[in-house]
Amino acid sequence: MSEIIFDLQIFLLNLSFVFFLFFIYHKYVEGKINKVSNEILIGIISAVSIILCMTFPLSISPGFYFDFRQIPFIIGILYGGRKVGVSLLIVLLSYRFILDHGPGFYSSLIIYVLMFIGLIYLTPRFKAATKFKNKLILATLAMATSVILILTVIYFFKVNLTGNGWTSLILFYSTQVIAITLFILFIERAKTESHMLSELKELEKLKVVSEMAASISHEVRNPLTVTKGFLQLLQDTTISDDKKEFYIRLSLNELERAEVIISDYLTFAKPSLENVELLELNEEIDYVMKIVTPYATMRNITIHLFKAETIFVAGERQKFHQCLINIIKNGIEAMAGSGQLTINLHQSNEQAVIDIQDTGIGMSKDQVRRLGTPYYSTKTTGTGLGTMVVYSIIKAMRGEIEVDSKQGIGTRFTIKLPKVDCKM
Numbered sequence: 001m002s003e004i005i006f007d008l009q010i011f012l013l014n015l016s017f018v019f020f021l022f023f024i025y026h027k028y029v030e031g032k033i034n035k036v037s038n039e040i041l042i043g044i045i046s047a048v049s050i051i052l053c054m055t056f057p058l059s060i061s062p063g064f065y066f067d068f069r070q071i072p073f074i075i076g077i078l079y080g081g082r083k084v085g086v087s088l089l090i091v092l093l094s095y096r097f098i099l100d101h102g103p104g105f106y107s108s109l110i111i112y113v114l115m116f117i118g119l120i121y122l123t124p125r126f127k128a129a130t131k132f133k134n135k136l137i138l139a140t141l142a143m144a145t146s147v148i149l150i151l152t153v154i155y156f157f158k159v160n161l162t163g164n165g166w167t168s169l170i171l172f173y174s175t176q177v178i179a180i181t182l183f184i185l186f187i188e189r190a191k192t193e194s195h196m197l198s199e200l201k202e203l204e205k206l207k208v209v210s211e212m213a214a215s216i217s218h219e220v221r222n223p224l225t226v227t228k229g230f231l232q233l234l235q236d237t238t239i240s241d242d243k244k245e246f247y248i249r250l251s252l253n254e255l256e257r258a259e260v261i262i263s264d265y266l267t268f269a270k271p272s273l274e275n276v277e278l279l280e281l282n283e284e285i286d287y288v289m290k291i292v293t294p295y296a297t298m299r300n301i302t303i304h305l306f307k308a309e310t311i312f313v314a315g316e317r318q319k320f321h322q323c324l325i326n327i328i329k330n331g332i333e334a335m336a337g338s339g340q341l342t343i344n345l346h347q348s349n350e351q352a353v354i355d356i357q358d359t360g361i362g363m364s365k366d367q368v369r370r371l372g373t374p375y376y377s378t379k380t381t382g383t384g385l386g387t388m389v390v391y392s393i394i395k396a397m398r399g400e401i402e403v404d405s406k407q408g409i410g411t412r413f414t415i416k417l418p419k420v421d422c423k424m
Contacts, residue, residue: 014068017052043084046076047091077119143180147173223254300338308345312420315397323393326386334360357412363405
C-alpha cells in the first residue's frame with residue numbers, strides 16, 4: 001500500500017513540475033516579451049521541466065523507469081519551434097546519458113530522435129492552425145504517436161516486464177495522452193483569455209476617447225455658439241455702444257471658458273511635469289489661499305488653515321496650484337449657503353500630507369469610486385475634467401489621493417506627496 005502511495009506522489013510531482021512552470025509562463029510572461037525572448041524562455045521552461053521529471057521517475061520494473069518528460073518535450077517544440085526542439089533534444093539526451101549510459105540510453109536515443117523528426121513535421125501545421133480543435137488534434141496525435149513509438153521500441157529491445165508491468169506502462173502513457181490534451185486545453189484557453197482581455201482594454205480605451213471627445217466637443221461648442229451669436233449681433237449698426245461693449249465682454253468670457261476646458265483636457269492628456277522645481281508647501285498654500293479666499297467669502301464660507309514646519313516637494317508650481325484650487329473650489333461649491341473648509345498640512349512617514357475637508361453635501365461610495373474617471377462630475381454643470389486633472393497632476397508628482405466622504409456630513413481629500421530633503 002505504501003509503495004502505491006509513493007508512486008502516486010511521484011506521479012503527481014511530475015504533473016506539478018510541468019503544470020507549474022507552464023502556468024507561470026502563460027499567465028504572467030507570454031505576450032510581454034519579444035518573439036526571440038519568448039522562444040528562449042519556452043526552451044528554458046521546457047528544459048527545466050524535462051530535467052525535473054527525469055530526476056524523479058517511477059519504476060514499474062527493476063531497472064526500468066518512466067516519467068513525464070514527453071509532455072514538456074512535445075509542448076516545448078510545438079510552441080517554441082524547431083530551434084527550441086533541437087535544444088530540448090540535446091538537453092534530454094545529455095541528461096539521460098548522465099543518469100545512465102547503459103543499453104537504456106540507446107533506446108531513448110532512438111525514441112526521441114524519431115519523436116523529434118515527427119514533431120518537426122507537425123510544428124508548422126500546429127502553429128498555422130487557427131482553430132483550437134485542430135491544435136488539440138495535432139498535439140494529441142503527437143503524444144499518441146510518441147507513446148506507440150516508446151512501446152514499440154520497448155518491445156523490440158525485449159525489456160523484461162511482467163504482465164502487471166505492461167498494464168502499468170500502458171495505463172501510464174495513456175494518462176500522458178490525456179494529460180497533454182488537458183495541458184493544451186489550458187494553454188490555448190489562457191492565450192484566448194489573454195487576447196480577449198487585451199481587446200477589452202483596447203475597447204475601453206476607445207470608449208474613454210469617444211466619451212472625452214463627446215464631452216469636449218459639447219462643452220466647447222456651447223461657448224463658441226454664444227460667441228458666434230454675439231458677433232452676429234455686433235454686425236447690427238443700430239445697436240448702442242453700451243450693448244456692443246456688453247456683447248464683447250460676454251463673448252470674451254465665453255472664449256475664456258472654452259480655453260479653460262481645452263487647457264484642462266490637455267493637462268489630463270499630458271500629465272507629465274515639464275518645469276519641475278522645489279516647492280515649499282506652506283508658501284504654495286498661502287498663494288492659493290489668496291486666490292480662493294475671495295470666492296469663499298462671496299459664498300459665506302470660512303477657511304481654516306493649519307500650517308506645519310517647512311516641507312519641500314518636487315513639482316511644477318502652476319500645475320500644483322491648479323490642483324489645489326480645483327479641490328478647494330469643489331469643496332466650497334459643495335457647501336450651499338455657508339460652511340467651513342479646513343486645510344491641514346503635516347508630515348507622515350516621509351510624506352507630505354495635505355488634508356482638505358469641507359462640511360458640504362458629501363458623496364456616496366459609488367460617487368467616490370468614480371471620481372477622476374472621464375466625463376464624470378457630481379455637479380450638474382461640471383465636465384469632470386477638473387477632477388481628472390487633479391488626479392493626473394498628483395500622479396505625475398508621484399503622489400496619491402485618498403477620498404473619504406459621507407453624505408450630509410462632508411468630504412475629505414487627502415493628498416500624499418513624497419518629501420524632498422532640502423538643506424538651506
